[in-house]
Amino acid sequence: MPKKETSVSEMEKMLEKLRNMTEAQDEEFSDQISKLEKMIDSRKEIEFSNLTPWETVQIARHHQRPVFADYITLVFTDFIELHGDRRFADDRGLIGGFARIDGAPVMLIGHNKGKNVSENVERNFGMAKPEGYRKALRLMKLAEKYNVPIISFIDTPGAFPGLEAEERGQAEAIARNLVEMAQIKVPIICVVSGEGGSGGALGIGVGDSILMLSHSIYSVISPEGCASIIWRDGAMAEKAAEALKITAGPLKELGIVDEIIEEPTGGAHNDYAAISRSVQKILIKYLKKYKGYSESKIIKQRFEKYSKIGVFNK
Amino acid sequence: MAWFSKSKKRTENRSADIWIKCPRCGNHIFREDWHNNLNVCPKCNYHSKITSYERIGLILDSGTFEELNISIYPADPLKFTDAKESYAVKVENTRKKTGLNEAIVTGTGKINGLKVVVAVMDFRFMGGSLGSGTGEKILLASNYSYEKKIPLIIFSASGGARMHEGILSLMQMAKTCAGISRLDERKVPFISVLTDPTTGGVSASFATVGDINIAEPGAVIGFAGRRVIENTIKQKLPDDFQTSEYLLEHGFVDLIANRSSMKNTLYQVLSFYNR
């Protein structure tokens, strides 16, 4: 947990004590309670508007942070999960299927993180294998055929670094998606909802608009990985998190993120309903934006968007 | 660029430099023999790294290479500083030391008279890492192929995305693949040659999606690092894991070609392009 949250949580403990003391509904006490509540709220707001990148990393990885499965039920209706890559297996680390948002059909794909040990074991902590990326591609092609926009939710520590993943072509599976997603003829909207972990994130992250929750992260390498390579010391992760510019603000400045979705005070885990409303609202807005785009316009704009990414001298 | 262009200077070296110890078989090889054998061990066929210009000298017909976009070099968009120095300083030092502006050299030339676009990564430039400038040069090379309908050949030699440019490096994977994706539409051939090493973000983008993937023998090719995987699965990996031969066995490269026959192999493959 980030240290800045401690002081707020201490205040919350005080509040809890006060509440327990006031079973007699004392007027004076309830006045104090509401004062304390207001203090906590404003304090939270100040503290969470000044998070360090490393603190943001902790919130992005918070065990109570809403995961893809939460957004599926809170933002969408009629979800029908479609399984398997038709080649090897059904990856539980990355799932997808048709759904509706505000009545309109979409294809949903996303990394499937869990919130407890048993969920995470089943879902491999949202780390997809080649069959996950190949399933995602199959579903995107299906979306193209059915003329349905694609929404992807990105929340993964990274693609699974395992023996069998390499054996079955993890690199090729991700690469193939990057090539194919450049040519998918329906709109693709990507939402970085938690951890955008490197190539494993990008494997479902090539889109026309990239949206990002305000306390999520998106990085070429984990801060820990970067620290151990560049500083030869994993403990320098805090420094790496800062240097890599992995939070929503800097990523928007770099032109990678199109719009930031503000999280409720304290982070998305504090108010599932509020963050779901915000995600729904912005998705509806972006779906409207692409409505009526011709196939060739979509492909052309996407190519131009990615052609422009990069900063160099000449 | 002749392969032998540097050999004269080498004979003047101190006697201690006369021998090269092969990193794989441990044999001591006369430096001149090592060099004349295209930096391949005559005893065990270990293919050591070569520079991009050396490779271009081996692949293209003499005097046909015309370099494109040579002036592109890295900026420091994140103002990134590691334990020792800023990225900007690192880039300046690397440019001076290697004479390269980026981790890739691109241009046009001929293979036995056949016109091609080539993009050749150079491991000496920050481990052949994929940065914004690298990605831009690959995109421009593939755009050239797309516009003129000339086959594209990319030689990879890279540890992956360049951390010093953060997310912009990651996005070069998408950018280069967007360029590659257009070649199919015009039926322009794209041959990927994977050399030691081709890992991380480069393996997970353009390098593994050639119409035909050709590897040099014994190259390390894979997505995740060996140690990362060993830490994940808590067991030691087989010796041939993530080698060219392993990838051939598992269906991810079409063929393995020795350095000495690479030019002819590329020519043979492209001779079947019937448009």
Ligand SMILES: [Zn+2]
């Ligand atoms: Zn040897």
